[in-house]
Amino acid sequence: MSTDTTNSPTEGFRINALNGAAASSRRTLSAPLAAEINAALQASPRGEVQVRALDLSVPLLERNDILAERNRGYFLGRGLLALNLVSSPGAGKTTLLERTLDEFGLEHRCAVLVGDLETDNDGRRLSRPHAAVAQITTGTVCHLDAGMIARAAEEIDLAGTRVLFIENVGNLVCPASFDLGEQLRVVLLSTTEGEDKPLKYPPIFKSAHLVLLTKIDVADTLGFDRRVAVENIRRIAPQAQIIELSTRSGEGLALWYDYLRSHLAPPR
Ligand SMILES: Nc1nc2c(ncn2[C@@H]2O[C@H](COP(=O)(O)OP(=O)(O)OP(=O)(O)O)[C@@H](O)[C@H]2O)c(=O)[nH]1
Ligand SMILES: [Mg+2]
Numbered sequence: 001m002s003t004d005t006t007n008s009p010t011e012g013f014r015i016n017a018l019n020g021a022a023a024s025s026r027r028t029l030s031a032p033l034a035a036e037i038n039a040a041l042q043a044s045p046r047g048e049v050q051v052r053a054l055d056l057s058v059p060l061l062e063r064n065d066i067l068a069e070r071n072r073g074y075f076l077g078r079g080l081l082a083l084n085l086v087s088s089p090g091a092g093k094t095t096l097l098e099r100t101l102d103e104f105g106l107e108h109r110c111a112v113l114v115g116d117l118e119t120d121n122d123g124r125r126l127s128r129p130h131a132a133v134a135q136i137t138t139g140t141v142c143h144l145d146a147g148m149i150a151r152a153a154e155e156i157d158l159a160g161t162r163v164l165f166i167e168n169v170g171n172l173v174c175p176a177s178f179d180l181g182e183q184l185r186v187v188l189l190s191t192t193e194g195e196d197k198p199l200k201y202p203p204i205f206k207s208a209h210l211v212l213l214t215k216i217d218v219a220d221t222l223g224f225d226r227r228v229a230v231e232n233i234r235r236i237a238p239q240a241q242i243i244e245l246s247t248r249s250g251e252g253l254a255l256w257y258d259y260l261r262s263h264l265a266p267p268r
Helices: 031-042 057-077 093-102 121-126 146-155 202-206 216-222 226-236 253-263
Strands: 013-015 025-027 081-086 110-116 132-137 163-167 184-190 210-214 241-244
Touching: 057 081, 057 146, 081 093, 081 253, 093 110, 093 121, 093 163, 093 253, 110 121, 110 146, 121 132, 132 146, 202 226, 210 226, 226 241, 241 253
Parallel strands: 081 163, 081 184, 110 132, 110 163, 184 210, 210 241
Antiparallel strands: 013 025
């Protein structure tokens, strides 16, 4: 690539505003990238720089973080508690949300944004007259990002809503890197997965505010050691609160609802 030295590489580049809703802002390049380009330009007598490889993860994640902060401000401004539910596929996110909408959701208005690669199965399962739901299909993308959340949140009526649940794509790896603008990150670990998952997939657990140990009703049948699982979670995520529950038997659900109540924002 040929670069004109009269154009300072640190001057900035444009980031498209969220949904084109606001004027686009200028952002400077991140310091390591700008320094690298400057050094390459200075080393080149004719101001020509060869770019062989560009690590796109830096600006992409930076862009996501900007959008996530905007989402967070939007949610806080509306008095909404936003939770990002993350787990491996099938840990019980939708089942928990179905029952939460049917019980807690009658006390406080809730809404759900649910992400999957394909199908609107979960969106249909969660559909209730008293709760707005939007399904996000990501195609090949293995996680939700802040832009998807901003667009989906615009699709639903959030009037009077106190809690926004975001069910992420079932995946214990990719969602860890993508802040959605939530206030609380909830990681589900089910008894069917084994006690060792916090040790094997630490990033997602390290970022959790709450870990739900789910399907506790089948723990004994599976030979799942609850004490070891809790120890492993505490080792990786000492900051996280832990609730053991079963959506099927109802065990622990009162603690989950109390947790939600204790984090509600004052109504606007
Ligand atoms: N025994 C038992 N099974 C449960 C419980 N919660 C969910 N399941 C079962 O686990 C399976 C997967 O549940 P889902 O709620 O669809 O899981 P999910 O995390 O939403 O799955 P993805 O959206 O595909 O990632 C279903 O067959 C549920 O019936 C529970 O508390 N106990
Ligand atoms: Mg689901």
